[in-house]
Amino acid sequence: xxxxxxxxxxxxxxxxxxxxxxxxxxxxxxxxxxxxxxxxxxxxxxxxxxxxxxxxxxxxxxxxxxxxxxxxxxxxxxxxxxxxxxxxxxxxxxxxxxxxxxxxxxxxxxxxxxxxxxxxxxxxxxxxxxxxxxxxxxxxxxxxxxxxxxxxxxxxxxxxxxxxxxxxxxxxxxxxxxxxxxxxxxxxxxxxxxxxxxxxxxxxxxxxxxxxxxxxxxxxxxxxxxxxxxxxxxxxxxxxxxxxxxxxxxxxxxxxxxxxxxxxxxxxxxxxxxxxxxxxxxxxxxxxxxxxxxxxxxxxxxxxxxxxxxxxxxxxxxxxxxxxxxxxxxxxxxxxxxxxxxxxxxxxxxxxxxxxxxxxxxxxxxxxxxxxxxxxxxxxxxxxxxxxxxxxxxxxxxxxxxxxxxxxxxxxxxxxxxxxxxxxxxxxxxxxxxxxxxxxxxxxxxxxxxxxxxxxxxxxxxxxxxxxxxxxxxxxxxxxxxxxx
Amino acid sequence: xxxxxxxxxxxxxxxxxxxxxxxxxxxxxxxxxxxxxxxxxxxxxxxxxxxxxxxxxxxxxxxxxxxxxxxxxxxxxxxxxxxxxxxxxxxxxxxxxxxxxxxxxxxxxxxxxxxxxxxxxxxxxxxxxxxxxxxxxxxxxxxxxxxxxxxxxxxxxxxxxxxxxxxxxxxxxxxxxxxxxxxxxxxxxx
Numbered sequence: 001x002x003x004x005x006x007x008x009x010x011x012x013x014x015x016x017x018x019x020x021x022x023x024x025x026x027x028x029x030x031x032x033x034x035x036x037x038x039x040x041x042x043x044x045x046x047x048x049x050x051x052x053x054x055x056x057x058x059x060x061x062x063x064x065x066x067x068x069x070x071x072x073x074x075x076x077x078x079x080x081x082x083x084x085x086x087x088x089x090x091x092x093x094x095x096x097x098x099x100x101x102x103x104x105x106x107x108x109x110x111x112x113x114x115x116x117x118x119x120x121x122x123x124x125x126x127x128x129x130x131x132x133x134x135x136x137x138x139x140x141x142x143x144x145x146x147x148x149x150x151x152x153x154x155x156x157x158x159x160x161x162x163x164x165x166x167x168x169x170x171x172x173x174x175x176x177x178x179x180x181x182x183x184x185x186x187x188x189x190x191x192x193x194x195x196x197x198x199x200x201x202x203x204x205x206x207x208x209x210x211x212x213x214x215x216x217x218x219x220x221x222x223x224x225x226x227x228x229x230x231x232x233x234x235x236x237x238x239x240x241x242x243x244x245x246x247x248x249x250x251x252x253x254x255x256x257x258x259x260x261x262x263x264x265x266x267x268x269x270x271x272x273x274x275x276x277x278x279x280x281x282x283x284x285x286x287x288x289x290x291x292x293x294x295x296x297x298x299x300x301x302x303x304x305x306x307x308x309x310x311x312x313x314x315x316x317x318x319x320x321x322x323x324x325x326x327x328x329x330x331x332x333x334x335x336x337x338x339x340x341x342x343x344x345x346x347x348x349x350x351x352x353x354x355x356x357x358x359x360x361x362x363x364x365x366x367x368x369x370x371x372x373x374x375x376x377x378x379x380x381x382x383x384x385x386x387x388x389x390x391x392x393x394x395x396x397x398x399x400x401x402x403x404x405x406x407x408x409x410x411x412x413x414x415x416x417x418x419x420x421x422x423x424x425x426x427x428x429x430x431x432x433x434x435x436x437x438x439x440x441x442x443x444x445x446x447x448x449x450x451x452x453x454x455x456x457x458x459x460x461x462x463x464x465x466x467x468x469x470x471x472x473x474x475x476x477x478x479x480x481x482x483x484x485x
Numbered sequence: 486x487x488x489x490x491x492x493x494x495x496x497x498x499x500x501x502x503x504x505x506x507x508x509x510x511x512x513x514x515x516x517x518x519x520x521x522x523x524x525x526x527x528x529x530x531x532x533x534x535x536x537x538x539x540x541x542x543x544x545x546x547x548x549x550x551x552x553x554x555x556x557x558x559x560x561x562x563x564x565x566x567x568x569x570x571x572x573x574x575x576x577x578x579x580x581x582x583x584x585x586x587x588x589x590x591x592x593x594x595x596x597x598x599x600x601x602x603x604x605x606x607x608x609x610x611x612x613x614x615x616x617x618x619x620x621x622x623x624x625x626x627x628x629x630x631x632x633x634x635x636x637x638x639x640x641x642x643x644x645x646x647x648x649x650x651x652x653x654x655x656x657x658x659x660x661x662x663x664x665x666x667x668x669x670x671x672x673x674x675x
Contacts, residue, residue, distance in 0.1 A: 076629060077622060077623065077627065118604070118622055118623070119604070119620055119622040119623070119627065119629065120584075120602050120620045120622070120631055120635065121620075121629070121631075122631075122632075124632060124633070125631065125632040125633075238619075238628065238629055238630040239630075257629065257630075
C-alpha cells in the first residue's frame with residue numbers, strides 16, 4: 001500500500017532487488033516478473049506542452065530546444081505565466097502615431113501582457129511592450145553567444161560525422177573481399193590515408209571545414225576586477241536575481257531583476273516503459289496529450305496480490321505480537337496464495353523448456369547478441385534480514401476473483417478460523433504472529449518480511465494458447481513502526 | 486464597548502458578518518458574509534472600494550500602551566482581503582491597493598505600505614515595514630518589488646454590488662452624507 005503523504009508501510013521486492021510500494025511497480029506478463037522503474041527501459045513517446053497540450057514531433061521539439069513556442073514560465077518564481085488583457089488608452093496609440101491607427105483610436109484597443117498569478121510578476125515589469133494578439137509574438141531575446149554555440153555545435157557534429165565515417169571504413173575493411181588483383185597499396189602496405197599522412201596532407205575527405213576552422217577556447221588567468229560600486233554601493237536584494245532565477249535562463253543569466261525575461265515553457269514527454277529482458281511494452285500511454293489513459297498498462301497493482309496492514313500490536317523485544325493483514329486479489333481469476341518465508345522462495349530456474357517459435361528465434365537473431373550485462377550491475381540482493389519473524393501458517397488461502405459487482409452482495413462466506421479473520425469477495429483478512437528476537441533495539445524501526453506464493457493465470461498472450469497457470473512468488477517487507485522498549 | 490458601525494452609501498455589507506466596535510465603512514466597499522471585523526483597540530476606518538472576502542478577519546487589537554484617545558486603524562482604498570486572510574491590526578495605517586491573499590496572516594507591528602501583496606498562506610509575524618509595491622509569495626516568503634500597483638478590482642466590485650443584494654440580506658447604509666461629522670451620527674444607531 002502506498003500513501004501520498006505517509007511513508008510506504010508495505011514494500012515489495014522487485015526482481016532487481018529494489019524495495020518499492022506496489023503502486024510503483026510493473027508486472028511483465030511475458031517474463032512473469034515484477035519490474036520497477038529502475039530496471040526497465042524508459043522510452044520517450046511524444047513531446048507536448050503541459051500548459052497548452054500541444055503535441056510536437058521530436059524533431060520539431062529538438063529544433064525548438066524542447067520548449068513550447070506559445071507558453072511561458074515566470075522568470076521570477078517559475079510558475080506558468082497567464083495572458084491578461086487590458087484596454088489600452090487611445091492616447092497611447094496616438095503616441096505610437098501612424099496614420100492608419102487614427103481611425104481605431106476612437107475605441108480602446110485590447111492589448112495583452114503576461115502575468116504570473118503566484119508572484120505577480122508581469123511582462124510590464126521589465127518593459128516588454130504589450131502585444132496586440134493574445135498568443136505568440138513575444139519578443140525573443142537573442143543569445144549573445146549564439147555564434148559561438150553554433151560553432152561548437154558544428155564542430156562536434158563534424159567530429160561525430162568523422163568518427164562514424166571512420167568506423168564505417170573500418171567495418172568495410174574488415175569484410176572487404178580481396179579482389180583478384182593486388183593493388184599497389186596492398187603490396188606496399190600503404191593505405192590511402194597513410195600515404196596522405198606521410199605527404200603531410202590533411203587526412204582525406206573526412207576532415208571538414210568546421211574542424212579545420214575551429215578555434216578552441218582559451219582559459220585566461222586574468223579576470224576583470226570588480227567594479228568599485230560593488231564595495232561602495234548599498235545592496236538592494238530586491239533588485240538582484242537569485243541563483244535559481246539566473247540558472248533558469250543559462251543564455252543570459254541576468255543579474256538584475258529588470259533583465260528577467262519570460263522563459264519559454266519546457267516540454268514534457270509521454271513515456272512508455274519496456275521490459276529490458278523480453279522487450280515487451282509494460283506501459284504505453286495514449287498519444288493524445290490530453291488523455292491520461294494507457295493503451296498498455298501492466299502494473300503490479302493489477303496482477304500481484306496486494307497486502308495491506310490492518311493493525312498490529314506494538315513490537316517488543318522477545319515478545320510475540322499479533323499482526324492483521326489484508327490480502328486482495330486484483331485479477332479476474334481465482335487465486336491460491338500460500339505464505340512463506342522469503343528465503344524459501346526457490347531460485348528461478350532457466351526456462352529452457354519453452355518452445356521456441358520461428359518468430360522468436362528470428363527476433364533473437366535480429367537482436368544481435370543482446371547485451372545483458374546491465375542486469376548484473378543493476379541487480380542487488382535486497383536486505384530482508386529483520387529482527388521480527390512472522391510465524392507462517394501452513395495453509396493455502398483461496399481468494400476469489402475481483403468482481404466489481406460483488407460489493408452489492410452481502411452473502412459473505414464465513415469460513416473464519418484462527419488465521420482468517422474475515423473474507424469478503426476478493427479480500428481476506430489474516431491474523432498472524434510476529435516473533436521479535438530479544439536483541440531488537442528499542443526505538444529502532446521494526447520490519448517483518450513475508451513472501452507470497454500465488455497461482456497466477458496468464459490469460460492474454462498469445463491468444464491461441466489456453467490460459468496457463470503459473471506459480472509465482474513475491475517477497476515483501478512490512479514496516480511495523482518502532483520497536484517499543 | 487460601543488457598537489458604532491457607520492456604513493456609507495454605496496457600500497455593500499452583508500448582514501451575516503461580525504462587526505464589533507467603532508467601524509466606518511467607505512462607499513463602494515463590499516463585505517462578504519462571514520467576515521469578522523473587530524475594533525477593540527480603537528476605531529477602524531475602511532476607505533472606498535475595498536473588498537473583504539469570506540472568512541477574512543480584521544482585528545484592531547488592544548495593546549498595553551494604548552494612546553488615549555485610541556488611534557484609529559485606517560485601511561486605505563482598493564484593498565483586497567481574500568478568503569480566510571487575517572489581519573491583526575498593527576499600528577495605524579494600511580496603504581491602498583494591497584492584496585492580502587487567501588489565508589495570509591499579518592501580525593501586530595507590521596506596517597504595510599501601498600500596492601503590497603501578501604501571498605497565499607504567507608504569515609508576517611516579525612515587526613517590519615513593507616515598502617510600497619512589495620510582493621511576498623510562497624512557503625519561503627520570497628519577496629520582490631513590483632513595478633506598479635496591483636490593478637484595481639473595480640469590475641469585480643461592481644459585479645458584486647449588483648449581485649450580492651439578490652442573494653444576501655444586507656446592512657443598510659446609515660450615513661447619508663460623507664461630510665457629516667462623526668459626533669452627530671453617533672446617537673442614530675447602536
